[in-house]
Amino acid sequence: MEDYNNIYERIKHSGVKHYLMISLEHSFHMLLNGHIEDAKRHLLAAESWRYGRESTDQYQKVKLIQAYRSLLDYIIWCDKKFTLSGGNFNDPVGNQEMENYFRQASVNLKDILKNPGVWDQFILSYVEMLEFYEDHDEALNVLNDYAYDNNFPPNPNAHVFLYQYLKRHNAPGTKLMKALKILCVSVPSHELMLEYGSLLLQSEKASHLPKALGVVLEMLDFACWRSNLDVWKHLKAVIQKLQLREDWRKVVLEKMAGRKDWWPVLHFTSFHARKDSEENPELMEVKASLREVLCPDITLKYCAAGSSS
Known part of the structure; x- marks a missing residue:
């Protein structure tokens, strides 16, 4: 050394x-x-x-x-x-030492927000200390500034941090959805979109149900979610609730209009049928129940061996 x-x-x-x-x-x-x-x-x-x-x-x-x-x-x-x-x-001595280091760290960590940039670890460290001392107003102000200040470069993590903080402190669904809305636009494949879709599904607002459908379909636009059972189950739950409305077919067709040329190739080929039936029969069952709802005018080869499409 x-x-x-x-x-x-x-x-x-x-x-x-x-x-x-x-x-x-x-x-x-x-x-x-x-x-x-x-x-x-x-x-x-x-x-x-x-x-x-x-x-x-x-x-x-x-x-x-x-x-x-x-x-x-x-x-x-x-x-x-x-x-x-x-x-x-x-222990008063130990507590005083902790508070001294907290004050020393806070001076510059708080000042960071005056200098636009990506400061993820610094912001998280500051928020953790504020939470420990139960200064929730300041913690929320820091996270809101980091997420919504236009002087900062676009940073999906900032919205993730804000959502996670709100969720830890049992914020209402409207605030949770607001935090995830921008994340959905910038990173539609983010794993938190499953939670966003669930919040929309639980909402009583009529416009939120078609939005929930759009969110989960956007997740499945990405190959990384193609074989995820939870996402397909969520899609099925959204459609089942949507089918209680008279206009459900129109809503589904509108969301699938730009996908009908390539979605079958991404999800519903005979190759996918063989793979899903071998690796995850439950996934195949869920997908098979949705194929005609999502692609009613297309003959799909997604079916179990020995059955017709």
């Missing part, structure tokens, strides 16, 4: 333009070797380093250094929390 430290110190001073990034890399090396406090000290020293007239690039790198230093404060805070988790939360 001593040799590594000497090498890093030489590299830092061999070119001042790269001092900050090399300091950050040095701290990563220390962190990987379990020297968290040493890594933090190096980042604290790097924070105060300046060379010449401060440029925008240098300012941004200093902000990055500060963010990672705060992340180290969070890691130390986690270690302290783990130590106290055995029933020692009444």
